[in-house]
Amino acid sequence: MISDEYIEYARCKNCNKAFPVYQFVGDTDMGMDSWRAFTNSQTGEIWVQREPKDSAWSPGAGYAEVRVKYYQLYPELMGCDFPEWSKSEFTNVPVYECIYCGGEAFPTHSESKQEFAVHSKINEAGAI
Ligand SMILES: [Zn+2]
Numbered sequence: 001m002i003s004d005e006y007i008e009y010a011r012c013k014n015c016n017k018a019f020p021v022y023q024f025v026g027d028t029d030m031g032m033d034s035w036r037a038f039t040n041s042q043t044g045e046i047w048v049q050r051e052p053k054d055s056a057w058s059p060g061a062g063y064a065e066v067r068v069k070y071y072q073l074y075p076e077l078m079g080c081d082f083p084e085w086s087k088s089e090f091t092n093v094p095v096y097e098c099i100y101c102g103g104e105a106f107p108t109h110s111e112s113k114q115e116f117a118v119h120s121k122i123n124e125a126g127a128i
Contacts, residue, residue: 007046007116010066010096014103020116021066021096021107022046038063041099045121059123064099071095072106
């Protein structure tokens, strides 16, 4: 798989817990739909799996697939100040479904895969 993926952290507005979200990067038509990423709510580890056919498939206990609920245009919800926001290339931000309570979680910061691997773990697996 390509190597530009990164980790985005999201913090829940409801329960205030933060969790990492694996971000796929690539042009369209790269077959990205065949990859799915899961975050473990107990260990914070990430599991990336190619083509789990069953939508109910899970890598194991504690893992949840982080879903994007919708996209939000307002920068104040990102937790960064406006000068920082205005330098950003992004015009909207994803709002994730909290893996702990189902509430709305907003991105706070990101890490490269290498940075993430220093303190946690990414499990990448091939097709089932
Ligand atoms: Zn929550």
